[in-house]
Amino acid sequence: MSGAFAAIVRRDLQLGLRRSADSLQPLFFFVLALALFPLGVGPAAEVLERIGVGVIWVLALLAVMLSLDRLYHADAEDGSLDLLAQGALPLELVSLAKCLAHWLTSGLLLVLVSPLLAILMRLPADALGPIALALLLGTPTLTLIGSAGAALMIGARRGSALLALIVLPLYIPALIFGVSAVEGEVMGLGGRAQFLIQGAMLLAALALTPFASAAALRLALE
């Protein structure tokens, strides 16, 4: 069973690497959209610093959402979903394996580039660590919640607009606590409580969303 889990993660990573143009899209979107902000609102440090954390988080959220489409869509289209459903692994764990691979090729990359982008938004040096940590805790939650939405949208034509409607409201808590954790740290108030809540949300998502995703996948198999 663990072999099947590893096989799914490995295959999705392989597919991601071999279609790197596709899989790097969320990262490019994240970096390019963020680079527009200093041009749009002007390079004044006080403005950028004020909006920086929020902008980074909102764009991370959108970047993850844009990449949700590839989580199940291709597998449903080419019949691989049937194959996965005939496998030794329950669909709950199938969806968890796919979420892990998806996060490694989207959320993790956002975490890795976030310090650079924080500098671009002229955030103070002591914000770089908290931003990376908040994204490290928050982006897996985004992927997991999005997975349930993406599984529901299998087979829906022009599903991406509908997907945004379903998923974005569920992203709001992750956004609020992600931003306030970093701002607490920067203002010297401490962000420990918010980080803990982020961790709790991640654990809750890990425990609950695979069941929602699997239920939606079963509907899609009919």
Next chain:
Amino acid sequence: MLSAEGLACVRGGRLVFEGVSFALPPGDALLLRGPNGAGKSSLLRLLAGFLAPSAGALWWDGKPALADPAEHRARLHLVGHSNAIKGALTVRENLRFAAAIAGAPMTRIESALGGFELTALGDVPAAYLSAGQQRRLALARLLAASRPLWLLDEPDAGLDAANRAHLTRAVAAHRADGGIAVIATHRDLGLEALQVLELAP
């Protein structure tokens, strides 16, 4: 032993078929016949536990097969219309993945490739295969992981005569091992001692 009793299927408010009954002891095969739209694919998906029957019951070794659809699916291979192939992976990688998620050992990969003349293509990305070659790769999964029930939906689509013969041999060997096969096809695959089920539209 796979047996069905009065199976019916309703899709989109339309009755696709009803009253489908058969009994397949180990080593038997059932040929599904009928014009397009008669419900051959729906019946196969129903037998695979993907669709719930609107009436009737399906039994495996005397127990209700669909009580736990996931457990039922783990004892069968369904080769549907789509080949479930990733073009970015090589032929061998596709097959190894199928065996890995089926929980099967990797020992039968090479013989499965050989069974459908794919050995020479093993390291070619599957995107470069022709339609017939992709079909052969989908069929090679049958040999890569051993499972007692084969559900084949027009398995011979796009196959040349030589590979149709390989398919016939594979099904015969599967039956000789005590396996069961349900096959929907329009062509004569040269299989012996078949039960035939005619589905009317």
